Amino acid sequence: MSKTETDEAAATAAEESELGEAGAQLSTAPQERSVPGSFGGVMQPGAAGRIAWAWRETTGWVRWFWRQLTSMRVALILLFLLSLGAIPGSLVPQTGVDETKVEEFRAAHETLAPIYDDLGLFNVYSSVWFSAIYILLFVSLIGCIVPRTWQFVGQLRSRPPGAPGRLTRLPAYTTWRTETDPEQVRAAALAMLKQRRFRSHTVGDAVAAEKGYLREAGNLMFHIALIVMLVSFATGQLFKSEGGKLVVEGGGFANTLTQYDDFKSGSLFDRDHDLAPFSFKLDKFVGTYERSGPQRGTPRTYEAHVTYAKGADGAEKKAKIEVNEPLEVDGSKVYLIGHGYAPVVTVRDGRGKEVFKDAVPLLPMDSNVTSSGAIKVMDGYRDKNGKKEQLGFAAFFVPTFAGAGKGTMLSQYPGLDFPVLALNAYHGSLGVNAGLPQNVYQLDKRKMKEFKDDQGAMLKQRLLPGETMKLPNGAGSITFEKDVKQWATFQISQQPGNVPALAGAIAAIAGLAGSLFIQRRRVWVRAVRGEDGVTVVEMAGLGRSESSKLPEELADLAATLNSQAPTAPDPAEPAPVEGVRA
Amino acid sequence: MNLAAATNENLANISNVLIYSSMAVYTLAFLAYIAEWVFGSRSKVGRTAAALTGDAAVAPSVTVRSGGSTAVLDKPKIVTRSAAGTRDVPDGPGAAGGTEKGDLYGRVAISLTTLAFLVEAGGVVARALSVQRAPWGNMYEFSITFSTVVVGVYLAILAAKKNVRWAGLPLVTTVLLDLGIATKWLYTDSDQLVPALDSYWLWIHVSTAIFCGAVFYLGAVGTLLYLFRDSYEEKLAGGGEPGVFATSVMERLPSAASLDKFAYRVNAAVFPLWTFTIIAGAIWAGDAWGRYWGWDPKEVWSFITWVVYACYLHARATAGWKGRKAAYLALFAFGCWLWNYYGVNIFLSGKHSYAGV
Numbered sequence A: 001m002s003k004t005e006t007d008e009a010a011a012t013a014a015e016e017s018e019l020g021e022a023g024a025q026l027s028t029a030p031q032e033r034s035v036p037g038s039f040g041g042v043m044q045p046g047a048a049g050r051i052a053w054a055w056r057e058t059t060g061w062v063r064w065f066w067r068q069l070t071s072m073r074v075a076l077i078l079l080f081l082l083s084l085g086a087i088p089g090s091l092v093p094q095t096g097v098d099e100t101k102v103e104e105f106r107a108a109h110e111t112l113a114p115i116y117d118d119l120g121l122f123n124v125y126s127s128v129w130f131s132a133i134y135i136l137l138f139v140s141l142i143g144c145i146v147p148r149t150w151q152f153v154g155q156l157r158s159r160p161p162g163a164p165g166r167l168t169r170l171p172a173y174t175t176w177r178t179e180t181d182p183e184q185v186r187a188a189a190l191a192m193l194k195q196r197r198f199r200s201h202t203v204g205d206a207v208a209a210e211k212g213y214l215r216e217a218g219n220l221m222f223h224i225a226l227i228v229m230l231v232s233f234a235t236g237q238l239f240k241s242e243g244g245k246l247v248v249e250g251g252g253f254a255n256t257l258t259q260y261d262d263f264k265s266g267s268l269f270d271r272d273h274d275l276a277p278f279s280f281k282l283d284k285f286v287g288t289y290e291r292s293g294p295q296r297g298t299p300r301t302y303e304a305h306v307t308y309a310k311g312a313d314g315a316e317k318k319a320k321i322e323v324n325e326p327l328e329v330d331g332s333k334v335y336l337i338g339h340g341y342a343p344v345v346t347v348r349d350g351r352g353k354e355v356f357k358d359a360v361p362l363l364p365m366d367s368n369v370t371s372s373g374a375i376k377v378m379d380g381y382r383d384k385n386g387k388k389e390q391l392g393f394a395a396f397f398v399p400t401f402a403g404a405g406k407g408t409m410l411s412q413y414p415g416l417d418f419p420v421l422a423l424n425a426y427h428g429s430l431g432v433n434a435g436l437p438q439n440v441y442q443l444d445k446r447k448m449k450e451f452k453d454d455q456g457a458m459l460k461q462r463l464l465p466g467e468t469m470k471l472p473n474g475a476g477s478i479t480f481e482k483d484v485k486q487w488a489t490f491q492i493s494q495q496p497g498n499v500p501a502l503a504g505a506i507a508a509i510a511g512l513a514g515s516l517f518i519q520r521r522r523v524w525v526r527a528v529r530g531e532d533g534v535t536v537v538e539m540a541g542l543g544r545s546e547s548s549k550l551p552e553e554l555a556d557l558a559a560t561l562n563s564q565a566p567t568a569p570d571p572a573e574p575a576p577v578e579g580v581r582a
Numbered sequence B: 001m002n003l004a005a006a007t008n009e010n011l012a013n014i015s016n017v018l019i020y021s022s023m024a025v026y027t028l029a030f031l032a033y034i035a036e037w038v039f040g041s042r043s044k045v046g047r048t049a050a051a052l053t054g055d056a057a058v059a060p061s062v063t064v065r066s067g068g069s070t071a072v073l074d075k076p077k078i079v080t081r082s083a084a085g086t087r088d089v090p091d092g093p094g095a096a097g098g099t100e101k102g103d104l105y106g107r108v109a110i111s112l113t114t115l116a117f118l119v120e121a122g123g124v125v126a127r128a129l130s131v132q133r134a135p136w137g138n139m140y141e142f143s144i145t146f147s148t149v150v151v152g153v154y155l156a157i158l159a160a161k162k163n164v165r166w167a168g169l170p171l172v173t174t175v176l177l178d179l180g181i182a183t184k185w186l187y188t189d190s191d192q193l194v195p196a197l198d199s200y201w202l203w204i205h206v207s208t209a210i211f212c213g214a215v216f217y218l219g220a221v222g223t224l225l226y227l228f229r230d231s232y233e234e235k236l237a238g239g240g241e242p243g244v245f246a247t248s249v250m251e252r253l254p255s256a257a258s259l260d261k262f263a264y265r266v267n268a269a270v271f272p273l274w275t276f277t278i279i280a281g282a283i284w285a286g287d288a289w290g291r292y293w294g295w296d297p298k299e300v301w302s303f304i305t306w307v308v309y310a311c312y313l314h315a316r317a318t319a320g321w322k323g324r325k326a327a328y329l330a331l332f333a334f335g336c337w338l339w340n341y342y343g344v345n346i347f348l349s350g351k352h353s354y355a356g357v
Ligand code: HEM
Pocket: A027, A028, A029, A030, A069, A070, A071, A072, A075, A079, A137, A140, A141, A142, A144, A145, A219, A223, A226, A512, A515, A516, A545, B307, B310, B313, B314, B316, B317
């Protein structure tokens, strides 16, 4: 602490002691106090003495620690630590936000990554040290709120303290002389203050009044609301579930565990019973894109038109899901997350028998939806010798092709203007029976052989809609049908606790507004008969925090009271203020 | 190109012309403010020095302030005392230093600022009409709206007859800086929104965020000047003699206590709205991305800004932390806001990547 601050603190203390009771309990903020470093006191000889000392020492330290933790200063420090602690999470990739980025980072920084791992820097917000900060903060908060609430209740039940001896000491002061009797002045003052909704009463020769308790109430409400929010988030995390599902136009989804492509849930979520029963079907996906200008290709609308039904066999309803507008069914929300194309292909064997016909979802690779994926014909196919075999095609798709001879297979525009499908064909075993989960967008080529063209090179071909690629030696064919479907990925999530969290948030804002905009202030009106028999009225106001309103309000009150107790015509100019500055 | 698109292009061009014109008028205002300060420096103020270095011990017990803190009514007169532990120093006379010529230039500066504000606001509106949505789709649009709102808030406080003329010069300087950066580096052609940004929450969340930033900015200017003025007062009180330039500038500013109070009020008043902004953002994120809070860099930094401002408010309520320490916290908090605005958009990638740069 610098010298001036010490001086200021001393001045504050002096001022407060001078005001005595008048300034006490104007808020419920905890007092800063220093506590000795040892609590055990004198140790009596013998085991009993030692135990007693140890007990006093322990309880003393526990109490000391608790007081420290619940002091405003520590709350301040913890808040500051919380803000500093949140920073690394925005600079280092986080597993909870983007797993692939974390992997990239690990690959790029081999020495740094293990250190970051030890420090929990890849998941800051669930790391031990970050949790420690906010848990301590919230313990401190509770330890602060509980006594403050009691104190506040006590203040509500008691009455404003009587006027201090010298009202001139207060931040706002006024005085005048009047012919009206002191009793009458006090009665008028009491009536006026009560009418202005001050809590007021007369103590001795003065009226004491106080107003603005809502400030404290608002402040307590705000801090309690913070706890409500934290608890709702925590329960939300424990009971939430979240899963993803890719649906091709015409396809559907029913909300059971087996239907999900991926699924995560909180540790208290019951996977067998907690999923709300509903289903939906994707009728159509509509994506529109900027046609011209420098932002050509920027997405403008994404809409998934669905038909959904609540329960096992509820009535069907139509709905439209957009990026900002999830569908809410039975407590679950269905969000539109992504989209892509699924060209429809037909595969025939050597005899012309259709062995596969489906829309195959392909994975977008850039913002113009250049897509890649795999077409897998698992069973039903026999080669020209009638032997069972599997077929695989590596597929590359662009919704808008640049044009023949114009370079690569990179899409020029995300809309379906000039779709082209490029295929490489393989035969053999897809390796799907090995029991290992397989990426649907990739071919496991270890047990596959390429089909060769006439020149003996790998067979590959670019197809326009309706075109067919023949496999060599009568091995069959694959047709790129004129129909290109779209698919959409949905996230289906269920998170309880949103309602209390929102209620907490609203309460927090309301409480905060009360706490910051309402002034808690006291007003005293003293009326005594002077030596010459004329009544001397003194009014003074005291607020808890800096406000320009206090003098204005006092002025207003004084003017009102003055109209009832008019200034006495006095030739001798009354000295308005006396006293020497502390 | 159809007719509507052509009109829109026209409007976008009109918007650009208006923004450039407002920059020209702001520059004139800037020069007028400078003139105000220059002419004001010719006066002999010397009041701060007298209050702080004179015989403080035998000074009259109560200062009846000439400024706003004495409420004069027909009969009883209110006498105010500054809070315990603060220096009882009168506010400086303002940039014009009580000189007539300075005051004239000051008035000219404010008129020009008002004009520039109207032109700039016109530019923002034209931009909005050209894209037929809220003009907050990329950083260029944020920047022009931000400076418009800052100046608007400043003019509104002036109109409410509060003593904030001292903020004029720093304000217009930074507005010019902001517009310069916006037009030179952040400019993006007027366009529509990507689907994720297209929601009525955009109106709510982004407008309050920009407004909060503008008010926080005024608070930060107040805090910064408080720190300077406080050192100046402390030096005087300690018998030191600040340089001629420092004296000339500082003695015309409001007292440290007034500046500190101004900064506190401004920050405290807008803090609930900032809380609301974050919550509105979370609700929007819940709709757009399927989660309310995902520790995206932008979210992290809004949270940090919020916590540091809460810290600042706590500091104000804690003995021993008032004054300079709290002021440093306030500046740090505004630094976080600024970083969230520019830094996060440009240097960190996340879901909020709409900088358009
Ligand atoms: C989660 C962290 C917390 C946040 C975000 C927070 C935020 C706030 C805010 C914004 C205010 C309003 C400031 C004002 O009235 O001037 C405030 C006031 C207050 N806070 Fe906290 N607070 C937190 C934790 C705590 C803790 C742990 C304590 C107890 C040690 C505490 C005690 C107080 C008190 C006593 C006030 C009233 C000060 C006054 O009367 O002016 N707060 N808090």
